[in-house]
Amino acid sequence: MLTAKEIAKDIWWVGAIDWNERLFHGYTTEKGITYNAYLIMDEKVTLIDTAKAPFADELMARISQVVDPAKIDVVISNHVEMDHSGSLPVVAKACPNATFYASTKGCEGLKAHYGDIAEFHPLKTGDELSIGKRTLTFVETPMVHWPDNMVTYDATDQILFSNDAFGQHFASSKHFDVDNDMCEVMKQARKYYANIVLPYSPQAAKAAAVVKTLDLKMICPAHGIIWTEHIPDIVAAYDEFTSWNVVDKAAVIYDSMWKSTEKMAKAICEAFVEEDVQAQYINLNDTHESDILAYVMDAKYVCVGSPTLNMQMMPNVAKFLTYFRGLSPKPLNAKRVGLAFGSYGWAPKGPKDVAAVLEEIGMQMPVETLTHQWIPGQAYLDSIQETVREAIAKSL
Ligand code: FEO
Numbered sequence: 001m002l003t004a005k006e007i008a009k010d011i012w013w014v015g016a017i018d019w020n021e022r023l024f025h026g027y028t029t030e031k032g033i034t035y036n037a038y039l040i041m042d043e044k045v046t047l048i049d050t051a052k053a054p055f056a057d058e059l060m061a062r063i064s065q066v067v068d069p070a071k072i073d074v075v076i077s078n079h080v081e082m083d084h085s086g087s088l089p090v091v092a093k094a095c096p097n098a099t100f101y102a103s104t105k106g107c108e109g110l111k112a113h114y115g116d117i118a119e120f121h122p123l124k125t126g127d128e129l130s131i132g133k134r135t136l137t138f139v140e141t142p143m144v145h146w147p148d149n150m151v152t153y154d155a156t157d158q159i160l161f162s163n164d165a166f167g168q169h170f171a172s173s174k175h176f177d178v179d180n181d182m183c184e185v186m187k188q189a190r191k192y193y194a195n196i197v198l199p200y201s202p203q204a205a206k207a208a209a210v211v212k213t214l215d216l217k218m219i220c221p222a223h224g225i226i227w228t229e230h231i232p233d234i235v236a237a238y239d240e241f242t243s244w245n246v247v248d249k250a251a252v253i254y255d256s257m258w259k260s261t262e263k264m265a266k267a268i269c270e271a272f273v274e275e276d277v278q279a280q281y282i283n284l285n286d287t288h289e290s291d292i293l294a295y296v297m298d299a300k301y302v303c304v305g306s307p308t309l310n311m312q313m314m315p316n317v318a319k320f321l322t323y324f325r326g327l328s329p330k331p332l333n334a335k336r337v338g339l340a341f342g343s344y345g346w347a348p349k350g351p352k353d354v355a356a357v358l359e360e361i362g363m364q365m366p367v368e369t370l371t372h373q374w375i376p377g378q379a380y381l382d383s384i385q386e387t388v389r390e391a392i393a394k395s396l
Pocket of ligand 1: 079081082083084145146164222223
């Protein structure tokens, strides 16, 4: 078993690594997940966050490598979601002398999840808790990523325990950014943001602004690696992520029955490339929607294609649009250009239904839906260039 790791003087990583987890409530985690928990050995021994329930034994074993769990005085739960609080019932039993803290909403949520395992004491932004040499300060960060979230700042060590914020689903035996492949870490930080935090960007921007006011040597999230030398990189990335700015790139996302819609998708993608717009051609059967979100998060042009199947769009397309709708808020969509397309046999219901969704979620729809009966020939495919050119020209 991995041992507890001292990440700063008297501060220990005691969390868990879920190497083979490949799905986190609907998003693929090809690099696994970590549930980071931290133990501060001060006059009051303090545990910050726990781990998902199946990892309670690992968590307790790592804590026990550093201190008898019965000696823990303070348990801080920065977030109710079960990937961080799932081991609290075990912790509560093993730490009979501990006082438990969470945000006000966190206290309510923890009681709703676990009943009376402990008395949870509420904290609000600006509250301080002395644990000996150190004083911990708390900042509520609602909706990053649930209403209860908060972060904990240790000014003595200049460490921010940020819970979900600045996290990545990335399992590694090396805890620090500098010891990992930063291209992969930043890629996973982007995917995490696109799939977890994107709708809550105004709230995340406030949390990121607070971070900029702090002296920081480390950001210790509850998922993934610890930020040290790359703090400026992740803070800059959050500036970009939270801005809801779009860039000049296109995603052409489709499903097809007999490759007619696929031909249209390819023509649309190539038309964007001809107009010098970066584009990706994405078959929904080959790429998971959570990977698509990581690309499409800041795409200006979102083109979605479906043929008509039983008088509606293809199920894969409906699944993507449902996922996308939840993660892409209207103020962001107002900056995007939508284009629906698809072939049909006797009724263009599939592409029209796609267009209705793109319009309903607030995208600019400057050109008519591209529909074609039966198999599109080369002349029709060539004409798509003009439609794409028009969509670009008419976009805001
Ligand atoms: Fe990592 Fe919102 O839980």
